[in-house]
Each structure stands twice: as C-alpha cells, then as structure tokens.
Amino acid sequence: MLMLLIEDDPTIARELSLRWQGRGWQLQWAATLCAARAALAQPGLFDLLLLDLGLPDGNGMDLLAELRRSDPRTPVMVLTARDQVADRVQGLRQGADDYLVKPFAAEELDARVEGLLRRSGQTLGARVSFGDLHWLGDEGRACLGDQTLELSPREFEVLGLLLRRAPRLCPKRVLIEALSERNLEINDSAAEVYISRLRRRLLGSNVTIRTLRGFGYQLTLDDGGTA
C-alpha cells in the first residue's frame, strides 16, 4: 500500500511513517498543496490520500475538488483540526470518504484507513465496467459489449486489475505484486506479453491500453470509439 500524506505538521508525518512501516504501508509526505499536486501528477500511484485542510499555501478542500474531477475513486481521508459540523459536511460533499478530527488516536486512524481500503477493494470487486468493456468477476468472464472475450486466466486477472484502477494508472509493480498474491508468478517481460495480448483483444472497441514507459499501464476511453 502506498499512501500520500498531505500535511504540514512534520511530527505527524514522522510518527505515521514510522508507525506504518511495521504494517508494510508506505507513506509519501507532501507538506504543501504544491508538493501534493506534483505527487498527484502521476495518476493512480496512491492507494489512499490523507489530507489536512489548513496548509501553508491554501486549503486542502480545493485540492480535493480538483482531484475528484479526474479521480472519483482513490479514497481520501480528511485529517483536520476543524471540528465544525459544517466543515465536515463540506468535506464529505466534496468527495472525502472519511473525516478524522485532530488530535486523533493513531489506533483510530489505523482502523479507519483499514475500513477505507477494504471498502475500496470491495466496491472495485465483483463487476466493473469501463466503456464497452465489462469485467464480471463473479462469473469469471469479461465482455466487450455483449460479446464474451476469450481470455486465459492470467489475462482475465490482468484485465481486472487494470479495470479496477481505470482511468487511473496501474503501476507495473502493482500488477506484478497483485498477480503474485494470487499465486500467478509473472515477471516483467511476461507482464508485457499479457498486456500486448489484451491490447489485441480490445482492438475495435472504445477502450485502449496505454503504456506509460517506466510507470505502468492505463485504460483509456476513446471518444471516437464505438460507444
């Protein structure tokens, strides 16, 4: 798991990153909105965002609104000293998934983060659609429009991973790690092979797999497509 902490208090950043090391959660720290925008320039890199509202160069709520225009899915947990109901309601309306008022107990934050990660895993679970493409995890098949695609089990898994992140980027290491968690050991070049096979199967549809060299893969919707 890779999280982005957008927070100007270095003590919180240090404590959280030490605390989460033991759980295998990696924390990247941005102390300003400007640093956060730079970190978020590469879409789909983070599994979760922790967002403070009072930042030296502006209001975290503005960043949240910007983010939600392009990325409705990445879970966002707002951390703030503002405990007015109106602030909380505004945060949730703008697309925050949860809200924790400072000072908070680290155990409570852990539990809430676990809950968000679990929920994002589940909502992205059984059935996902993107353009003409439908991935039916519960039926073990994927289709383009109403036509079932002929996929090997690994191609099916790779496609599911790409779809669950779409339109965000799926980093190559995430793809390889996720497949090895499912006991489907693959290496770098095998990943390329699955991607190029999937790309061929998607020809003629409105969904394309883009390769972002050095980063990973991304499903994109073609406006001029068939849908």
Ligand code: CA
């Ligand atoms: Ca602050």
